[in-house]
Amino acid sequence: MSAIEAVPGRRLGTKPRSRPGVATAYRWELFKLRYQKRTYLGLGAAALVPILFVVAIHFRHHRAGGGDFAFASYLTKSGLVVPLVILLFGAVWMFPLITALVAGDIFASEDHNGTLKTVLTRSLERWQIFAGKGLAAATYAVAAIFISGTVAVIAGSLESGFHSVQTLSGSIVSAPKGLELVYLSLLVYLIPIGTVVCIGLLLSTITRNSAAAVVGTLMISLLFQLIGILPGLGALGPYLLSTQFNAWQGLLRQPIDWSPIVRAAWVCAMYAVPALGTAFLVFLRRDVAGG
Amino acid sequence: MDLTVHAGDVYGYLGPNGAGKTTCLRMMLGLIRPTAGTVRLFGRDPLQTVAALDDVAGFVEAPTFYPYLSGRRNLELLSAFDGGDASDRIDQALETVELTDRARDKIGGYSHGMRQRIGIAAALLRDPKLLLLDEPATGLDPAGMRDMRLLIRRLADDGMTVLLSSHLLAEVEELCNRVAIVRTGKIVYEGAIADLKRSAGATYRLSTTDDERAMAVCRAQPAVTDVRVVHGKISFTADEPAVAELSQALIEAGALIKSLAPQTVTLEDLFFSLTEGDGVVNGSVPAPVEVAQ
Numbered sequence: 001m002s003a004i005e006a007v008p009g010r011r012l013g014t015k016p017r018s019r020p021g022v023a024t025a026y027r028w029e030l031f032k033l034r035y036q037k038r039t040y041l042g043l044g045a046a047a048l049v050p051i052l053f054v055v056a057i058h059f060r061h062h063r064a065g066g067g068d069f070a071f072a073s074y075l076t077k078s079g080l081v082v083p084l085v086i087l088l089f090g091a092v093w094m095f096p097l098i099t100a101l102v103a104g105d106i107f108a109s110e111d112h113n114g115t116l117k118t119v120l121t122r123s124l125e126r127w128q129i130f131a132g133k134g135l136a137a138a139t140y141a142v143a144a145i146f147i148s149g150t151v152a153v154i155a156g157s158l159e160s161g162f163h164s165v166q167t168l169s170g171s172i173v174s175a176p177k178g179l180e181l182v183y184l185s186l187l188v189y190l191i192p193i194g195t196v197v198c199i200g201l202l203l204s205t206i207t208r209n210s211a212a213a214v215v216g217t218l219m220i221s222l223l224f225q226l227i228g229i230l231p232g233l234g235a236l237g238p239y240l241l242s243t244q245f246n247a248w249q250g251l252l253r254q255p256i257d258w259s260p261i262v263r264a265a266w267v268c269a270m271y272a273v274p275a276l277g278t279a280f281l282v283f284l285r286r287d288v289a290g291g
Numbered sequence: 292m293d294l295t296v297h298a299g300d301v302y303g304y305l306g307p308n309g310a311g312k313t314t315c316l317r318m319m320l321g322l323i324r325p326t327a328g329t330v331r332l333f334g335r336d337p338l339q340t341v342a343a344l345d346d347v348a349g350f351v352e353a354p355t356f357y358p359y360l361s362g363r364r365n366l367e368l369l370s371a372f373d374g375g376d377a378s379d380r381i382d383q384a385l386e387t388v389e390l391t392d393r394a395r396d397k398i399g400g401y402s403h404g405m406r407q408r409i410g411i412a413a414a415l416l417r418d419p420k421l422l423l424l425d426e427p428a429t430g431l432d433p434a435g436m437r438d439m440r441l442l443i444r445r446l447a448d449d450g451m452t453v454l455l456s457s458h459l460l461a462e463v464e465e466l467c468n469r470v471a472i473v474r475t476g477k478i479v480y481e482g483a484i485a486d487l488k489r490s491a492g493a494t495y496r497l498s499t500t501d502d503e504r505a506m507a508v509c510r511a512q513p514a515v516t517d518v519r520v521v522h523g524k525i526s527f528t529a530d531e532p533a534v535a536e537l538s539q540a541l542i543e544a545g546a547l548i549k550s551l552a553p554q555t556v557t558l559e560d561l562f563f564s565l566t567e568g569d570g571v572v573n574g575s576v577p578a579p580v581e582v583a584q
Contacts, residue, residue: 019342020374028368035359114355118413121320121348122372125341287323 020124025132026139033102033140036109042101046144049094050086050152054159057082078163080178082156083149084252087189090148091245095189096196096221097214098144103137103200104213107283111208116288130283134201134276141193149186153179169254185248191264192244196221198272202279205286244268292478294471296421296454301447303467303484304456307566311476312456316351316425320344349423349454353430354410358399362390362409365398370416377416384412388442404435411442422446425456440466464558474566487561494554495534497525505546512537526554 033039057075074081110116119129165178173181199220203213224242227233237243247264250257292315296302306312317323318330321337321344329336335343356365366384370377385391388408393401401409407427414422427443428436436459443466447453457463463470464484471481480487494517499505506525509518514533519526529537534551541548 018375020372024371024374028371031368032357032360035357113357114353115357117317117320117322117351118355118369119372120322120341121344121350122369122417123341123345123374124372285324287317289317289323 020128022128022131022135025124025129026135027132029106029132029136030139033136036105038101038105039140042098042140043144043147045094046098046148047151049090050082050148051155053086053152054082054155058159074166076160078165078175078178079156079158079160080153080162080165080175080182082160083152083182084185086148086152087185087248088246091192091242092225093218093222095145095148095193095245097218099141099193099196100200100214100217100221102140103197104204104215104217105210106133106137107201107204107279108208108210108213112210120288126284127280130280134197137197137201138194141197142190145186145189145193149182153182167254168249168252171254181251184251188248188251188261188264189245191247191261191268192241195241195244195268195272195275198275198279202275202282205279205282238263239267239270241268241271292473292476294454294478295481296452297469298420298452299447299450300469301443301453301455301467303463303470304454304473305458305460305463305470305562306473308458309475310473310566312473313351313425315473316349316423316456319423320347320349320351322351346417346420347423348414348417348419348421349425350410350414351423351425353403354406354413356398356406356409356413359397361395362398362401362405362412363394365409366394366413366416369413373417377418380416380418384415387415387445388412389438403430404432404438407431407435407439408442411446415446420452422451422453423456424453426458427455428457428459428462436462460557460559460562470558472562472565479565480561484558487558488556493530494526494528494556495551496521496554497527497551498549499525499541499546500549501546504544505541508540508544508546509537512540524550 075085110119120126124132162175162179164172164174165181166172167181196217200213200217203216204210207213207216221241224240228237228240228242244260244264244267247260250260294302294304304312304316314323318325319332319337321330321341324338330338332343332347337343356362357368360368363381363385366381367378370381382391385394388411390405390408390412393405398406398409407430411422411424411427414424424443428439431439440462443453443455447466453466455463455467467484469481469483470487471478473479497505497509502520502525506518506520509515509525509527512529512533515527515529515537517526517528538548538551
């Protein structure tokens, strides 16, 4: 249909060019995140919420001593309980929102700035740019979870001390072992968070609108929560994304109960793989006509 | 549609709005897929691999950058995406577009003209043999347009091949040696501007003491064509010997010549004739497009 032909005069298209790869795209996506407010908004919230939570414990600890959720009665006995409680409640909307802030924006912001046409006409293939962005969004989510967990451990220990922890089976584990379990829990928590990242990437790619993608990702996450509490839909519970946010609790049983973790892995893959695959194909095949 | 751009050309790519110029450039750069057919750039399909864009750089419509990064940071990012020794050319590219002093400012604060220039700097990082520029002077003030023309001229003088899509016909006429004129997705002329003007023939404007009689004399001359009245004067096309014979005939007919002046055919005249008329330029049909392969 259309061709542009070089008529000899100077040699064209023969110079070998060393090609950048996914690592280059990933590095620069991380660099760009450093200059965006939403990055600091998300990571700041991840750090601030545990601090506010500990402050609340400080002013209420005389009235504490009970509650209707796991670990509630141990909040004032060991600071290591604080990150676990944050994980428990953060699953409702906080961590999905923090994750969506970047995952939902990372492609849509290129549309907003009209910069896709700029980067797609360099020497990186589209799949490399996609991989770099996906990895950067995932890295940010990992950073948010671990910053939140670490701040919670420090703030909780300052308030309640770095003491042994009682597991969900009733056994007591030492503080160092408890710390290890906290960080293992954070790792397991990344399984459903990774799925939220994939959903965010999908909506970011499809909607090409940052606000729509961020809100949409959060709405999907809340929808799973809603389905989980609707009467008569209990059988769906084990297969909902929201349920997988509790998989880490298997680590706090003696012996460790791996079944919720294994289920979280394949249930989350069931949601994440189609979302990521669709986002990938949409990005690979889309026309860049705007901007 | 085949475009043949010779090395060293400054090649104008012209057409009215909706003719498909920008769409064609987007396809060449692999940004959009053709609904039918294929695109080849130097024989390679840019949709298959971005390697097809080696030795090619440019921008479609306004160049775009990350507004929260400085000009230099944007160039560093793009040079990293280019690979090779592109990063070594950042300083030189900034110097070429005269933005060294503003390189550390965020692009969000750049004027339109500065963005256009940093767009060219970004293209120069790739050390391209072919530079694709889509309306580079659009939205610029007269000084900015002049600077852009000088910049393109300088790049061309340095041996770079430039494909310039533009609405500004005077700019194309000044900068380009060859043009393609496109209408509704098809090329209606491709070749040297000088050849196009030659094909249009020489046009003259005539004023006499008796224009009615002069019109009749003109029409009676077999070598004088396209006789009509334009702005109260007789306009016709003819070569120099025919004009000499016409002068003699007018005197013999008693229509004394008050003025007889050759008219310069502008690219604009030819453009409108090709894109709005029937493709006939002042009686001469441009040669069909022959594309070297």
